[in-house]
Amino acid sequence: MLIPTLAIVGVGLIGGSIALAARSRRVARRIIGVGPDLEHARHQGMLDEWHHELQPAVRDADVVVVCTPVDQIAKVACEAVACGRPDTLVTDVGSTKAVIVNNLISQLREGSCFVGGHPLAGSEKSGPQFADVRLFENRLIVLTPHRWFAADAVDRAAAFWRSLGGRVMVMTPEEHDKAVALTSHLPHLVAAALAAMLPAELHELAASGFRDTTRVAGGDPELWSSIFCQNHLSIAEGLTRLQNLLSQFGNALNPEESTVPDRATICDLLTRAKRNHDALGS
C-alpha cells in the first residue's frame, strides 16, 4: 500500500508512532502533521509538512487519522471530511467509539468516507517523545464500521493498519465500548483507586507488583476523564460486577460468623483468576 499523502491530526504518542511506522514501512509518500505544538515531531523528522490548522493539511490528504483526545475527535473528523476530497478516508484512534460514531452519523452526510478505529496499543506515557515505530506490530486494531458511511472505508482503513503491522478486528461501536470497559477502562479505574489510596509513607514499600498493577494510573487525567465520560455506563456496569466480586473476597477474608478466614473461597477466586491470566499468554 502506498498513500500519497497521509495527514495525522494530533502528533502525540499514537500519532507519532503512526508517523514513524508509516515512514519506516514506506506506507506514505508524504506525512503531514497537524497540531498546536509540533516542535518535537518535526525535530524527530516524523513529518514532511506541518500545520496548526486542519484545512491546509487535509485538503490534499488521501488518508486522515484523527489522534486527538476523544472529546475532540468527532468535531475534528467532521471538519476533516468537510475539508477533504470526497474520497479522502477519515478515521480515528479514539479509545471510545459509540459517542464519536453516533455524533458523526448525525453530522455527516450518508456515504461519507469515515470509519471509527481504535488500536489496542499505547502506554501510560503521552507525547511524541514516547512514539514507537513498532507500537502497532502484531497489535489488534478494532474498526467499527457503520452502514451510514462509505462501504469501502473499513477496507481501506484495514489495509492501512495492516500495512503498519497491525491485525484488524471489526466490531460495532457498542460492542467495542462494552469490551474495552472491561479490558481497559475498568482496570484503569481500579489501578487509579489503588494508587490514590497509597499513603506517602508507604511509597518506599511499593515493589514491582504494586508498580505493575498501577502502571496505567500514570495516564493523563484529562484524557482519561474524557474516555471515562464517553463510556460511563459500560464502565459503571463493569464496576458493579467488580464490586460484587470484591465483596465476595471481603466476606471470605473476614466472615461475619467466624474469626477464621474462608480459605477455600479465597483459593477458588484466585484459581479462577490464574486460569484467565494464564489463558492470556505472556
Add this chain to the structure above:
Amino acid sequence: MLIPTLAIVGVGLIGGSIALAARSRRVARRIIGVGPDLEHARHQGMLDEWHHELQPAVRDADVVVVCTPVDQIAKVACEAVACGRPDTLVTDVGSTKAVIVNNLISQLREGSCFVGGHPLAGSEKSGPQFADVRLFENRLIVLTPHRWFAADAVDRAAAFWRSLGGRVMVMTPEEHDKAVALTSHLPHLVAAALAAMLPAELHELAASGFRDTTRVAGGDPELWSSIFCQNHLSIAEGLTRLQNLLSQFGNALNPEESTVPDRATICDLLTRAKRNHDALGS
C-alpha cells in the same frame, strides 16, 4: 561478609535467587539446599549439597533462610533453631510477619537467634527456573526484629541481605503486615478480581494495560491463599477503603440525580492517582 555454610530451605524463585546471588557475590562458602525436589536447583549448580530433611542441612549451618510457603515457615524455623547451633541465625522471607513471629515467640526460648524478614522482590512466577541472580539488587528487605529474640540477629540478617545487594528497613511485624496489605496483598486481590471477571471472548482484546494490571494474578493460588489468610484483617480493612473509593468513582460515572457523568470528580480521583504514581518514580 563470608558465611561458611548457608542453608536455604525451599529452593524456589526466592530461595534459588538467594543461592545464585550468594554464589556470585561470594557471600557463602558452602550452600546447602533443603526441599522435596531439588533437581532443577542442582542442575543449575546453585547448590553444593542438598537434603530432603532439615536436620542434616541445618546442623552445620551458620545462616538458615526459610523460603517455604508462609504457612510452613513457623514450623520449619522452629525446627531449624532446634537443630542448629546456638549461634545459627535463622531468618525467613515470608510475605506476612505477625502470625509467623508471634508463633515463634510462643515456641522458641528467649534469646533464640531468629529474625523475621521479607524481601520486597519476586514475580508472579514460581520455581528455581525463574531464579534471578540480581533479584535483590537495590531492593528493599524488611526485617521485623522482636526483643524476645537474640539482639544481634537483626544486624546479622541485615549484613547478609546487604551483601546480596539489598537495602534493609526495620519495622515491627504488625507495621509490616499493615503496609504490605496496601502495597502488595490488596493489589493482588484486585488484580485477581479483574482477571477472574474477564470473559473468554474478550481475551483477545486484553492489551498491555490489562496484562500489566493483572500480572500478579498469575501467582500460585495456594501460596497466595496462605498469605491472604495470615494477613486477612489488614487486607479486609484496606479492601473496605478501596470499595469506598470505587463507590465514589461509581457515583461519579453514573450519578443518581443526572444522566451526565460528574467529570470533575472523576478527574480529581485520576489526578490524585497520577500524583502518587509519579511520586513512586519509574
